Amino acid sequence: MPKKDVRLAVLVSGGGSNLQAILDAQKSGQLSGVQVVLVLSSKGDAFALERARQAGIDTAVVERKAYATEEAAQAATLEKLVQARADVVSLAGYMRKLSAELVAHFRGRILNIHPALLPKFGGPGMYGKHVHEAVLAAGEKETGCTVHVVDEEYDHGPVLAQAKVPVLPKDTVDTLSARVLEQEHKLYPKILREFCEQL
């Protein structure tokens, strides 16, 4: 008997190029067995939401400012994930820290992609261009991206896979982030598929 599709929710806050890579992989059959059931954004104006709508995927917005506390916003986020009957949650440029309750509810079933070779260049403050700035400042010869399981600490859970790229002498934050992002878009759908297959 065929296994039921794994229901995947994607959490975003920004442009959503990784979300797009996931949606493209689904369209081309590379993510068979996985159904994207919800794209939830912590920002109402995130372009990622537009990408989801274009693909006909349900969207939700949970902005911190609409709630009295961070805890309340996270509780609303968890509620939406439960309502969507998500099996797996993938963070794709999601800029808020998940509550311990949310992590516990989906223990071992939340994945994140980080634009560096963890455990290097991870943790609080290491997001977006700050990561690539730090890599350049440290004079690293290579960097890359990491897909990992999310736990209660920033960029901390078990690493599932990494892809490496060289750091070139003339690199700027822009050229380096573009090189890393290209690898992110290949790695994340692949690892999501492998992860969902073994559930």
Ligand code: GRF
């Ligand atoms: C990516 O670099 C990802 O590694 C990090 O946030 C960025 C999100 O980019 N977690 P996008 O919104 O997927 O384009």
